[in-house]
Amino acid sequence: MKGSVGTQSSLPDLLEIHAVLVEGGRGSHLTPGALRRTQNWIGPAGGTLSEAAFVPPPPAEVPAALAGLERFLHADDEMPLLLRIGLAHAQFERTEASGSGSSRATRMRDRPTARSCRLGRREVEA
Numbered sequence: 001m002k003g004s005v006g007t008q009s010s011l012p013d014l015l016e017i018h019a020v021l022v023e024g025g026r027g028s029h030l031t032p033g034a035l036r037r038t039q040n041w042i043g044p045a046g047g048t049l050s051e052a053a054f055v056p057p058p059p060a061e062v063p064a065a066l067a068g069l070e071r072f073l074h075a076d077d078e079m080p081l082l083l084r085i086g087l088a089h090a091q092f093e094r095t096e097a098s099g100s101g102s103s104r105a106t107r108m109r110d111r112p113t114a115r116s117c118r119l120g121r122r123e124v125e126a
Helices: 011-022 059-074 081-095 102-116 121-125
Strands: none
Touching: 011 059, 059 081
16 A cells, blocks of 8 residues: 555644653653753763764754654655655654653554554554
């Protein structure tokens, strides 16, 4: 099956999912449901930005990165849907749109999106 993921995924929906998933849990003090406003990075505990193993885009670039991601998700072309969903997931993770919990929100979005595209359970659960 090829084409876009239709209207099953949008940034406001993803931010709403994020707010619900993070509420009262890890990251709940980091503005759930909102885009991050500070630079973050992945590195050694107590480390600095210069010691980081990975640095996502600066906060000012996150809205444009997510707008591009939405255009990609809804593009009507010949890319296989499962590949589109996988690439979108990886790009969202790389953007680190929120302070914490982006992974939970992305996984929550991926399965219904894949199912709405009529991908079989075997492909979705793999």
